[in-house]
Amino acid sequence: MRFLLLAVFVSVSLCGFNARAADNSNPQTEQRIRQLSEKLRCLVCQNQTLADSNAELAQDLRQQLREQVAAGRSDDQILDYLVQRYGDFVLYEPPFKPITVLLWVGPFVLLAAAALVLVAVLRRRRRAPEEPPLGPDEKRLVERVLGPGTPAQERDRGAP
Amino acid sequence: MKRFLWPLAIFILLVGFLAVGLKLDPREVPSPLVGKPAPEFALPVLHQPDKRFAPGDMRGKVWLLNVWASWCVSCREEHPVLLDLAKRDVMPILGLNYKDKGEDAQRWLKQFGDPYQLSVVDADGRIGIDYGVYGVPETYLIDGEGVIRYKQIGPLTQAILDQKVLPLAKALKK
DSSP: OHHHHHHHHHHHHHHHOOOOOOOOOOHHHHHHHHHHHHSBBOSSSTTSBTTTOOSHHHHHHHHHHHHHHHTTOOHHHHHHHHHHHHOGGGBSSOOOOGGGHHHHHHHHHHHHHHHHHHHHHHHHHHHSOOOOOOOHHHHHHHHHHHOTTSOHHHHHHHOO | OGGGHHHHHHHHHHHHHHHHHHHSOTTOOOOTTTTSBOOOOOEEBSSOTTOEEOGGGGTTOOEEEEEEOTTOHHHHHHHHHHHHHHHHTOSOEEEEEESOOHHHHHHHHHHHOOOOSEEEEETTSHHHHHTTOOSSOEEEEEOTTSBEEEEEESOOOHHHIIIIIHHHHHHHHO
């Protein structure tokens, strides 16, 4: 347990470590780097994008992005470069592949299943038999409890 | 009674998914490099900076590439395992000294022992990126053709060595 805590502390402190301002070159290039790094996951702090993370690896990878953008490579080429090294996990938006079919299609399948269940339940409820009308004994009981003078039939209709 | 069967079944299914999910380690990202040729490099050797080493030099051998650094705490944890493996002379272990200072690295090896045939220096971490390194220590098992066969993220333990790495290395040597 203590070990786990230590690991958490270390990784959290690694994430915040070593803030360094990006050297601003061309605003357009910076914009592209920013957009790219928002699509990419920092592997040290796995729930942060490369843009948000200040882990040392994230800085190195941003530097790589900068160099590759400067070298005139396209966004797809740069993303491929990182996927080749770190796998699909580095992308925040996983690609559609046999292994990710469940991930992409699953929610819609669940939604469709839920809709089917809803329709089935509603149908069954509509088909349920209505309450039978009150017999003479029951009518007499109602009159005794609620008092005479009220027309019994109206009450029947209004009864839940 | 029957109306409770469905919710119960769904509940058990959900518990099953969560139980499996608990056992998965999110830090273990499957490496796309396994089954691919180890990325080339030519880096200076730690103890002889004027000499360079390239993975091609190990052609025909099954070997381990261990990424380490003197600032890496988990490396100390796995170090005895590597020292023991080196003593048994099972296969060559090479070090990739990742984003470290030369003096610190040499002092560290002097203090804890040196299991490496040699260590190469990746001072700016550029080669580390080619190998998909994101958490030191990491260890790669590379076969005689220069193909990565296994990647260990985090410290090697005796159990992982005995159960995965050594049997695989033995099979690859044939």
